[in-house]
Amino acid sequence: MRRLSLRTRLLLLTSGLLLAGLTLVSAVVAENLQRYQLDRIDRQLRSFTDLVSRVPTTGPPTTADPRARPELLDPALDLVGSPSLVYLDSAGTVVGGLHSTQLNDATLPSRDNLRTMRADGTAVELPAADGSGRWRAVARPTVGWDGRVVAAAPLTEADATIARLRTSSLVSGALLLVLLTAAGWFALGRGLRPLRRIEQTAAAIADGDLTQRVPALASPRTEIGHLASSLNTMLGQLEQAFADRAASEARMRTFLSDVSHELRTPLFGIKGSTELYRMGGLPERTDVDETMRRIDLEATRLTGLTEDLLLLARLDExxxxxxxxxxxxxxxxxxxxxxxxxxxxxxxxxxxxxxxxxxxxxxxxxxxxxxxxxxxxxxxxxxxxxxxxxxxxxxxxxxxxxxxxxxxxxxxxxxxxxxxxxxxxxxxxxxxxxxxxxxxxxxxxxxxxxxxxxxxxxxxxxxxxxxxxxxxxxxxxxxxxxx
Incomplete structure (x- = not known):
């Protein structure tokens, strides 16, 4: 990750967050839609079982052969939202019922699962006898005889709706992610352009051009503008510091040259006079006195110069x-x-x-x-x-x-x-x-x-x-x- 550029890392981060957000939104929408459909089916089944269970009879009602009038039965069952209706006696034996002609017995809930249902109106989920799908069922006690009535509806259509929603969410989310990633790539490139300008300026300064400055890339109230202003202030201080150091070095070189000359002149005068005396070039007393006078003048001058330099050093410190x-x-x-x-x-x-x-x-x-x-x-x-x-x-x-x-x-x-x-x-x-x-x-x-x-x-x-x-x-x- 450290080898990737800042632009790539930001893009990966934003794309990851976008993907997580799209996945979460899709999951929440699918879950809410599924819950809504189950609630709707449960309400229809409860209403239908309440209505059927309250019909007063002394035994299981007589049910006609569904194949006799399918053009009437199938639309009626679809209208009430319960393609399957089953009557059970007190022992749990199926004593009657009817279902849509579009369904066969293998795709209906198994009778063993129907016997285990509680007749309190609670909606339960049951598998088909052949395992091909899911059913939603509600049971109620009958009036006038000891039995139960069970209404069931398949969840095939609801599952298909959820599957279509998830598929469309996946496709649209993928397209949206690709489009936003491409847009983010260009947007980040444009947004990071000032940083590249700053990088170029820093590279030029590293090469020795201290006069370079970061151009006004954005408003001073923005982060980039504030950074550019701070960098320019720092660069100005650095340039001034280097200039001051160069000037100080130049003054020091001049100062050392002047000090060397000022010290050398009296020292050479003193040394020349002593060499002249040692070589016997001062035979007369008056010559010796004059030479000693010059030595005294040069020594006095040297002493004064040394004291002045020491005073300046103390004042500087x-x-x-x-x-x-x-x-x-x-x-x-x-x-x-x-x-x-x-x-x-x-x-x-x-x-x-x-x-x-x-x-x-x-x-x-x-x-x-x-x-x-x-x-x-x-x-x-x-x-x-x-x-x-x-x-x-x-x-x-x-x-x-x-x-x-x-x-x-x-x-x-x-x-x-x-x-x-x-x-x-x-x-x-x-x-x-x-x-x-x-x-x-x-x-x-x-x-x-x-x-x-x-x-x-x-x-x-x-x-x-x-x-x-x-x-x-x-x-x-x-x-x-x-x-």
Whole structure:
């Protein structure tokens, strides 16, 4: 059965149920018809025996020879529904009777069976003397003398009617079963067509085409429609999951390549300096001092890079695990950021305003780790100083906007393209994509760390920029609750 198709199994099941139903209906109809005919014959026999038994006589009535007037006797017996009438005395001996001329004695009920009948009007079934058929008989006591009268009718016609009914039911049922089975085959084929479409879609997806979707095969309120909708949702999630995995693998490869390069550069510098010293290439003390200074710079750069990577790893694993939050105000960080910018470039104008450049600085109370937020602001300020020409004005805005505490670092520099703005928070991303940067220069982790720290506090760092219109980095954090 498991090797058969779903269409064949459904068809066999429905055909079996249909066959069982037709058989049951045929049996019930035949049984009811047979019972009806027996009841009808029994009523006729009881009525006839009641009528005959009440005729007052002093002995068995005289019965004429049935062969004398068959044209009168046979229709009369058929009319009352009793082709055979028998009188029995008290000893059970047949003392008279008559029957249709169309019957012979061999086809009548045997006299021994007639003697055993009870004269209470109960209808009984008796076999013919020669076993050729069945009879229905009723006995009543006579009036005026001690005897019984028995009326009997053959069941030949009733049995023939039942046989014809069963034959017609069998033939019509077989034809109906064949027709409905053929109709069911085509109906199931049409009904299962959506499942075949789903199967084809699944096969295409199994071959690697994740863009395939199940077409709208039926109304979403039907089982097939609901299944198609659920499958499309699942397929969309699978496609997105595979795309995310591919993108994650691509980012990981890029990340490992960048990490390898960033680690290799200072390590090669340190190793080259030590090889030069070992080969005697530093004869003067001043040469040794300069080489040690370069080694110290590369080691410092390597240490900072390692610490940044460890911080990002901790933030990825447990964003709030390394925080020590306390109540504070972002205005403190904004004031310190203005002093840091002036120290880095005294010629650079620095303005301290409210969010969006409107008004004066406002309060921005938050519950945060001040040291980590200071690291965020330092990265934002250092980014503005490193990627804008000297003397470019910078605005630092702080206050409350849209129900959140906000600190902005905006510059009037060259700005970024949309593609650069979309990747500026990626790790190791630099807008110029140059790997040849001086020691201590940015490794492309500052903004990634800033965003990770902001999100660990329940906030975020956003960028608004356009080519030629500068850039505005906005740190937003949840406000400190009033209590």
């Amino acid at each position: 447990a964003p709030d695990g390394s925080l020590d939050p306390t109540p504070m105000d972002l205005r403190t960080l904004a004031t310190d950021a203005r002093h840091d910018l002036r120290a880095l470039d005294p010629s650079r104008p620095v303005e301290l305003t409210g969010p969006g450049g409107a008004g004066s600085p406002g309060p921005a109370p938050v519950h945060a780790d001040e040291a980590r937020l200071r690291q965020v602001v330092t990265n934002l300020v250092g980014n503005a100083a490193a990627h804008t020409p000297p003397g470019t004005p910078v605005r630092i805005g702080v206050g409350t906007a849209y129900g959140r505490a906000v600190l902005e670092v905006a510059d009037d520099g060259p700005g970024l393209t949309a593609e650069q703005a979309g990747r500026v928070f990626d790790r190791f991303y630099r807008a110029d994509r140059s790997r040849n940067h001086a020691g201590g220069a940015s490794t492309g982790l500052g903004l990634a760390i800033a965003r990770s720290l902001a999100r660990a506090h329940g906030g975020d760092v956003e960028l608004e920029t356009a080519v030629g219109e500068g850039a505005c980095f906005r740190l937003s954090l949840p406000l400190l609750a009033d209590d």
